[in-house]
Amino acid sequence: EEGEKLWKNRFGTYTTFRYTRGDMDPLESSQKDMIDPEVLGFTLEDTRTKGYEAAGGGVDFSQLFGGLSFFLLLAAVILSVLLFLLNLESRSEQLRILVVMGIPLRSIKRITLGESMLVALLGAAMGVLLSVLYNRLVFMAMNGVWSGMVRTEMMHVDIRITTLLTGLLATLLIAFLAIWFPLNRRLKRYFRVYRKKEGSGKTRSLSLSRRLMAWLFVLTGASAIALIASQLIRMEVVNVPVFFSAGGLLLLSAVLFFYWYLSRNTGDREGVLDLQLLSMKNARRNLTRSMSIVILFAIGAFLVITTGSNRKDLFSNAEEAGSGTGGFLYYAESTAPVLKQLNHPDVRYEFGLNDGYSFVQFRRADGDDASCLNLNLILNPRILGVNPGQLDGRFSFVTRSPYLDEAHPWLSLEQELPDGLIPAIADETVIKWGLGLAVGDTLHYTNSNGERMRLLLIGGLAPSIFQGNVLIADKRFLEQFPESSGTHVFLVDGGMADKAMISSELGRGMLDLGWDMELSAARLAEFNSVTNTYLSIFMVLGALGLLVGTFGLVVVLWRSVLERSREIALLKAVGYERKQIRRLVVREYMFLLLMGIGTGFITAIIATLPSIVNAYTGTSFTSILIWLGILVVNGWFWIHLITRSALRNEKIYTALRNE
Numbered sequence: 001e002e003g004e005k006l007w008k009n010r011f012g013t014y015t016t017f018r019y020t021r022g023d024m025d026p027l028e029s030s031q032k033d034m035i036d037p038e039v040l041g042f043t044l045e046d047t048r049t050k051g052y053e054a055a056g057g058g059v060d061f062s063q064l065f066g067g068l069s070f071f072l073l074l075a076a077v078i079l080s081v082l083l084f085l086l087n088l089e090s091r092s093e094q095l096r097i098l099v100v101m102g103i104p105l106r107s108i109k110r111i112t113l114g115e116s117m118l119v120a121l122l123g124a125a126m127g128v129l130l131s132v133l134y135n136r137l138v139f140m141a142m143n144g145v146w147s148g149m150v151r152t153e154m155m156h157v158d159i160r161i162t163t164l165l166t167g168l169l170a171t172l173l174i175a176f177l178a179i180w181f182p183l184n185r186r187l188k189r190y191f192r193v194y195r196k197k198e199g200s201g202k203t204r205s206l207s208l209s210r211r212l213m214a215w216l217f218v219l220t221g222a223s224a225i226a227l228i229a230s231q232l233i234r235m236e237v238v239n240v241p242v243f244f245s246a247g248g249l250l251l252l253s254a255v256l257f258f259y260w261y262l263s264r265n266t267g268d269r270e271g272v273l274d275l276q277l278l279s280m281k282n283a284r285r286n287l288t289r290s291m292s293i294v295i296l297f298a299i300g301a302f303l304v305i306t307t308g309s310n311r312k313d314l315f316s317n318a319e320e321a322g323s324g325t326g327g328f329l330y331y332a333e334s335t336a337p338v339l340k341q342l343n344h345p346d347v348r349y350e351f352g353l354n355d356g357y358s359f360v361q362f363r364r365a366d367g368d369d370a371s372c373l374n375l376n377l378i379l380n381p382r383i384l385g386v387n388p389g390q391l392d393g394r395f396s397f398v399t400r401s402p403y404l405d406e407a408h409p410w411l412s413l414e415q416e417l418p419d420g421l422i423p424a425i426a427d428e429t430v431i432k433w434g435l436g437l438a439v440g441d442t443l444h445y446t447n448s449n450g451e452r453m454r455l456l457l458i459g460g461l462a463p464s465i466f467q468g469n470v471l472i473a474d475k476r477f478l479e480q481f482p483e484s485s486g487t488h489v490f491l492v493d494g495g496m497a498d499k500a501m502i503s504s505e506l507g508r509g510m511l512d513l514g515w516d517m518e519l520s521a522a523r524l525a526e527f528n529s530v531t532n533t534y535l536s537i538f539m540v541l542g543a544l545g546l547l548v549g550t551f552g553l554v555v556v557l558w559r560s561v562l563e564r565s566r567e568i569a570l571l572k573a574v575g576y577e578r579k580q581i582r583r584l585v586v587r588e589y590m591f592l593l594l595m596g597i598g599t600g601f602i603t604a605i606i607a608t609l610p611s612i613v614n615a616y617t618g619t620s621f622t623s624i625l626i627w628l629g630i631l632v633v634n635g636w637f638w639i640h641l642i643t644r645s646a647l648r649n650e651k652i653y654t655a656l657r658n659e
Contacts, residue, residue: 069541072303072541072542072544072545072548074299075295075296075299075300075545075548075549075552076548077174077178078292078295078296078552079292079296079548079549079551079552080174080175080178081178081182081292082288082289082292082552082555082556083555084116084178084179084182085182085288085289086555086556086559087116088182088183088186089563092186095108095112095186095187099187105187105188108187109180109183109184109187112179112183113176113179113180113183116175116179117172117175117176117179120171120172120175120176120179121172123175124168124171124172124175125168127167127168127171128164128167128168131164131167132159132164135157135159136157139155139156139157142155143155209263210260210263210264213256213259213260213263214256214260216253216256217253217256217257217260220249220250220252220253220256221249221250221253221257223249224245224246224247224249224250224253224606225246227242227243227245227246227249228243228246228606230242231243243606243607243608243609243610244306244607244608246606246607247302247306247603247604247605247606247607247608248603248607250602250603250606251298251302251599251600251603254298254599254602254603255291255294255295255298255599258291258294258595258599259287259291262283262284262287262290262291263284263287276587278584279584279585279587279588279591280588280591282560282564282584282588283588283591283592286560289556289559289560290592292552292556293549293552293553293556293589293592293593293596294592294595294596294599295596296548296549296552296553296596297546297549297553297593297596297597297600297631297635298595298596298597298599298600298603299545299549299600300542300545300546300548300549300596300597300600300631301596301597301598301599301600301601301604301628301631302599302600302601302603302604302607303538303541303542303545303546303600304539304542304543304546304604304627304631305600305601305604305605305608305624305627305628306604306607306608307535307538307539307542308539308623308624308627309604309605309608309611309612309624319496321393321394321395322394322395322396323395323396323524324395324396324462324463324464324465324524324528325464325465325520325521325523325524326391326394326395326464326465326491326520327394327493328360328394328465328491328492328493328520329357329492329493329494329495329496329499329502329519329520330490330491330492330494330502330503330506330517330518330519330520331465331489331490331491331492331517331518331519331520331523332489332490332491332492332506332510332515332516332517332518333364333488333489333490333515333516333517334487334488334490334510334513334514334515334516335488335513335514335516336486336512336513336514337484337485337486337487337488338361338486338487338488338490338510338513339485339486340486341361342359342361342490343358343359351509351510352505352508352509353505353506353509354501354505356494356495356498356501356502357492357493357494357495357498357502358492358493358494359490359491359492359493360386360387360390360391360490360491360493361386361487361489361490362384362385362386362471362487362488362489362490362491363384363385363386363474363477363478363481363484363486363487363488363489364382364383364384364385364484364487364488364489365382365383365384365385365447365448365477365480365481365484366382367380367381367382367383368380368381368382380445380446381426381430381434381435381443381468381469381470382468382469382470383445383469383470383471383472383477383481384466384469384470384471384472384477384489385471385472385473385474385476385477385478385481385484386413386471386472386473386474387473387474388410388411388412388413388414388473389410389411391410392408392410392411394410395461395462395464395466396461396462397409397459397460397461397462398428398460398461398462399428399431399438399439399459399460400439400458400459400460401439401440401456401457401458401459403415403417403423403456403458404458404459409425409459410425412458412459413425413458413471413472413473413476414473414475417456419454420454421442421454421455421456422453422454422455422456422472422476422480423455423456423458423472423473423476424443424455424456424457424458424470424471424472425457425458425459425460425461425470425471425472426457426460426461426466426469426470426471427460427461427462427463427464427466427467427468428460428461428462428463429463429467430467430468430469430470431457431460432460434468437457438457439457439458439459439460440456440457440458441456441457442454442455442456442457443455443456443457443470447480447481448480448481448482448483449480449482453480455470455472457470463524463527463528463531464524465491465520465523465524465527467527491520492506492517499519503517546631546634549596550634550635550638553589553593553635553638553639554638554642557585557589557638557639557642557643557646558642558646560585561585561642561643561646561647562646568581568647571584578647581647582643582644582647585639585643585647586639586640586643589639589643590635590636590639593632593635593636593639594632597628597631597632597635601628601631
């Protein structure tokens with residue numbers, strides 16, 4: 001009886017059966033018939049199949065880089081169309097002569113398309129070769145400076161002929177469409193002029209186009225405002241996809257508005273020649289070129305600002321209770337379980353710990369790493385059991401289900417759910433990317449008895465130190481894992497000033513338990529560094545998009561100055577100085593530049609509003625302003641450089657001599 005009092009526990013009264021020597025065969029056979037292996041937690045798993053499933057559901061880098069490169073591809077397509085239009089304009093006289101000579105439009109199209117597609121084929125072939133080089137450089141970076149994204153240096157390049165051919169054909173198709181539609185429209189216009197049918201048709205077409213743009217501008221703008229209003233009414237500013245969609249719609253709406261604005265007829269003003277008014281008229285004169293500049297720089301600004309706004313400050317607000325650290329100083333794990341409550345005075349005395357700090361202890365059921373440090377899809381994440389009351393008021397939630405209490409979300413883990421469901425909480429990133437689920441979904445898990453348990457994901461945390469784990473109430477944990485005899489995971493709540501003392505005491509007192517401890521802020525920074533690595537790649541792609549936009553600006557500006565040589569010569573002839581003429585051109589293109597950058601900046605701020613208003617994301621407004629300044633200065637520099645270089649050409653000022 002005394003032994004039963006000393007050693008009984010929640011598993012039962014007896015821990016051992018002792019038999020005297022003798023024939024053990026009858027005993028063994030009787031035990032085999034009585035004991036069910038499933039009751040003892042003995043389970044069979046097809047590890048090979050699970051491994052294939054996990055690897056097959058991992059991060060698809062082709063989709064990732066394809067998505068990140070979308071705006072870059074869009075900018076490249078716009079630039080291709082722009083270059084072809086410039087080529088058509090330079091050959092406008094030739095095309096008119098061919099039409100007047102009576103050569104069928106079909107033949108002219110075939111000749112022009114053949115020439116252009118030959119150039120496109122050569123460019124696409126060079127692009128395929130460059131893509132192989134670019135791919136190898138990306139993999140070198142992922143195995144080197146960007147290794148924080150994949151946590152390995154064993155990424156290998158697998159280049160397939162089918163992929164290269166698909167890219168080549170897709171490029172040629174885009175080039176064909178970019179050539180066909182402008183060519184077809186321009187030839188029809190020349191034919192109408194030849195048949196004396198231009199005047200009213202062109203005006204009617206422009207009026208219809210303006211009305212269509214106005215309707216699309218209103219529709220996309222209203223849709224974006226409706227999305228934002230729906231979130232503000234619900235007092236939710238954390239739904240990232242909704243706000244990003246709203247920002248994208250506003251970007252499209254703003255571009256449509258500028259097209260409508262530049263295409264309107266402002267009428268003529270009599271009196272003194274106003275160079276500022278002339279700049280505006282020149283911006284409206286060729287809508288395609290003007291809108292190309294606006295779109296290219298709007299895309300570049302949107303891409304760079306959204307990336308910069310989403311970058312996380314690795315140690316921002318780490319001491320606050322609502323941050324990703326929960327305000328805890330240290331995160332620790334032990335190899336051997338701690339069987340007692342470390343907050344009890346007698347236990348603290350036993351381990352030689354002072355009273356200046358406290359602990360939150362977690363039971364642990366080992367599983368796979370579901371954090372962003374693992375690229376595979378996870379089927380069995382690690383489960384932690386905790387007393388929910390100890391986390392009340394800690395951390396921040398970004399997604400909620402109806403089962404999550406607004407005032408005290410952590411206490412929702414203790415509620416009774418129908419059909420045997422167990423409420424669970426995890427990082428939103430773990431739920432979405434690690435598990436491939438969403439808040440409100442059910443995670444099926446196998447407990448220690450080999451039985452299926454169903455975890456209802458009732459809330460998603462903002463990025464936190466719990467990344468890779470699923471949390472349930474301690475009471476539910478013991479029901480599913482009754483063999484758990486202690487705690488393995490710990491959060492230490494203490495002051496930053498006592499950091500050295502706490503580290504020394506715990507390192508000494510917990511030495512025999514396999515104690516491993518790190519600063520909570522450092523653990524969170526390791527997770528955030530993965531996100532920032534992805535954003536760094538996105539930033540590089542955004543810089544390439546900005547480079548494409550800058551090249552488009554240079555081409556358009558140089559071409560425009562050459563085409564307006566007679567206008568510039570006339571201004572020079574009537575007494576305007578070269579400085580005033582340069583100011584005229586600079587004002588025109590700075591107006592278009594600021595329209596594009598301003599549009600991209602404002603819509604990017606709206607798209608990333610959840611990150612900006614969240615006090616725990618650590619968005620750097622200084623970096624946003626720096627990038628904004630870089631965009632403006634970059635455009636200003638090239639506008640001034642090209643304008644100065646072009647206006648130094650004396651042939652421009654002699655363009656009227658043969659008139």
